[in-house]
Amino acid sequence: MYLSFALLIAIISNLRKTLKTNGFSAQLDKLLLAGLGVSIAFVALGSTVKSTSAIVQWCLAALLLYSVYFIFKHKEFQTSRPMLFAMLPLIVISLIGDIVEAVSEEFYKEWDNYFETAGLFAFIWMGAYWFITRRQRKALEQERLKAEAKEKEYRITEKLKAELEVQVAERTAALQAQTEELQKTIVELKATQTQLIQAEKMASLGELTAGIAHEIQNPLNFVNNFSEVSAELIDEMNAELAKGDMEEVKAISNDLKQNLEKINHHGKRADAIVKGMLQHSRSSSGQKESTDINALCDEYLRLSYHGLRAKDKSFNAKFETNLDATLPKVNVVPQDMGRVILNLINNAFYAVSEKQKATKDQYEPKVTITTKLVTPHQIEIRVADNGNGIPERIKDKIFQPFFTTKPTGQGTGLGLSLSYDIVTKGHGGTLQVETQEGVGTTFIIIFALS
Amino acid sequence: MKVLVVDDERDVQTLFEQRFRKEIRDGQIHFAFAFSGEEALQYMRQNHQEAVLILSDINMPGMSGLELLKEIKEKYEVPPPVVMMITAYGDVDNYNEAMKLGADDFLTKPVDFGALKEKLKNHIA
Structure with a gap:
């Protein structure tokens, strides 16, 4: 129980x-x-x-x-x-x-x-x-x-996952909005860049104008002078003819022929300058053409020099060309390469003029442009000045867009950066700088012949 | 009379030789040409201030016409040669500077040869 x-x-x-x-x-x-x-x-x-x-x-x-x-x-x-x-x-x-x-x-x-x-x-x-x-x-x-x-x-x-899911969705939406915003900005920036490149081109053309005017004025003076003197010579020749001095008539007729050649030469000179100016202002066709680099260097050196002279009367500098006469013609976009050369020359003149202002006496400003074949397939253009050189701390920045040492409003800060792009991207070459403070600066362009 | 023409444009020589054809032929004016300021000074050193009148361009690469003018007026004995400046930039600054440095005349390009001839004749007389 x-x-x-x-x-x-x-x-x-x-x-x-x-x-x-x-x-x-x-x-x-x-x-x-x-x-x-x-x-x-x-x-x-x-x-x-x-x-x-x-x-x-x-x-x-x-x-x-x-x-x-x-x-x-x-x-x-x-x-x-x-x-x-x-x-x-x-x-x-x-x-x-x-x-x-x-x-x-x-x-x-x-x-x-x-x-x-x-x-x-x-x-x-x-x-x-x-x-x-x-x-x-x-x-x-x-x-x-x-x-x-x-x-x-x-x-x-699971709960966290759901929360995360929501957060991810939010973030994705935000990112998408940001991406769209950025894309829009990129489009705007590209448009601005195009405008800036054009502005830079126009600015450098503006700097050239005085030089161009001077360069055109000189040949025009010769055209006028030689045609005037030729008219006088005809009168003299007629007088000699009347006198019967055939020797003198022959001499005068030789002079006349020479004068006509001079007139023609200076006419062509003015023509080439105007053509060069038009070519510079025209937007680049991007077409590579067989180009005489020496002529390009010589032309832009003169234009740049006279441009600076016209703007600043007190400025003076020696300029020298060491152009390799055996240089073959090279395939480049002439407007673009011309702009690079012009930009480097302008900078060089600017550098020596700055130093001249600071030192006054005991200083002989000098800009030298040198071309040569460094190898059978490579060409080198050197633009050297004996200015103040580039301080070490800004040496790395000079090729950056919008970097300028000039006072506000005087430089776009695009010259060297555009030049760098033209040489490296446009022509597969290199643009380097050698500089020593107080001694001078040399810019070196190297690119292949074809 | 010896005239030294200083200009970096080489065709200036031909132009002067033709413009003053008669004067040269008649032996009234002798021309010498220099194509830079440095060359002009060298000429003057070598020829013992033979030139009595110098016609100089201002705008030349290297030594400018104004520097040449200063050099001549400072260094060469009394009486310094007559120096006439010729420039494409007929601006006040250049003119004042030239006058301050002792230029005897100031001409602008394009050169009026008729007027120049008159001036040279005045100096001969």
Whole structure:
């Protein structure tokens, strides 16, 4: 009786614990509580009234069997089934013992030892089983906790992912807007660059204007002077003819012929200057043409010099050309290469004029332009001045766009940077600078013949 | 009379020789030509101030006409030769500078040869 009762109590309390941890229905809990009440009532009845003890024992046994059935019936108690397996041998043996005792007390007494031994084994079984399941359950519990933690972690990750997703979308939109903005800016910048290049070209043309005027004025003067003197010579020749001095007539006619050649020569000179000017102002066709580099250097050196002279009367400088007469014609874009040469020469004259202003006496400003073949396939143009040189700290910057040492408004800061682009990108050459402070600067262009 | 013409344009020589054809033939004026300021000074050193009149361009590479003028007026003994300046830039600055340095006359290009002839004749007389 007490064994059944103890088992019942153990089962019911175990089931209630299971219910509590899994949080299942209150209805089942009520049923279990009722079972507990009934069991206690039975035991109380059985132990106080001796005559009922046999019936109570059977009732408890029935209740025990019902609880076994109860566990198998309800899915909720799946986790409690192992406990049942632990108790089952004890239940069965005590039940068989009770039945045998009830049927034949004699037989029971005779085999009493066996029943007791079986009961002991069943009890040990239960203990061992309980011990093992407890360990298993603990392990399972840990697994469950781990899984729960993982699940929690997963949920957090999912949440973060969703948040990130939103952030990424926002960022992408922002970046796209930025990209569009930048693209627009690039288009605008390209347009500005084109305008600036044109402006720089016009600025250098402006610097040239005075030089051009001077250069044109000189040949025009000769054209006028020689045609005037020729008219006079005709009069003289007529006079000599009348006198019959044929020697003198011959001499005069030779002079006349020479004069006509001079007129023609100076006319062509003016023509070439105007053509060169037009070529300079025209936007570059980008077409490479067979070009006489020496002529280009000579022309721009003169234009630049006279341009500066016209602007600043106090300025004077020696200029020298060391042009290699054996230089073959080279394939370049003449307008572009001309601009580079002009720019370098203008800079050189600017450098020496600055030094002249600062030193006054004991200084002979000089600009030299040299051409030569450095290898059978490479040509070199050197533009050298004996100005103040370029300070080390700005040497790296001189080819940067918009860098200028001139006062605001006097230089665009594009001359050297455009020159650099023309030589390197346009003609696959190099533009280098050698400079020594206080001694002078030399710019060196090197490019291949073809 | 010896006239030294200084100009970096070489055709100036031909022009002068033809313009003063008669004067040269008649031996009234002798011309010498120099194509830079330096050359002019060298000529004067070699010929012991033979030239009494110098016609100089101002705008020349290297030594300018004004520097030449200064050199001549400072270094050459009394009386220094007559120096006439000729320039394409007939501006006030150049004119004042030339006059300050002692130029005897100031002409602008294109040269009026008729007027120049008159001036030279005055100096001969």
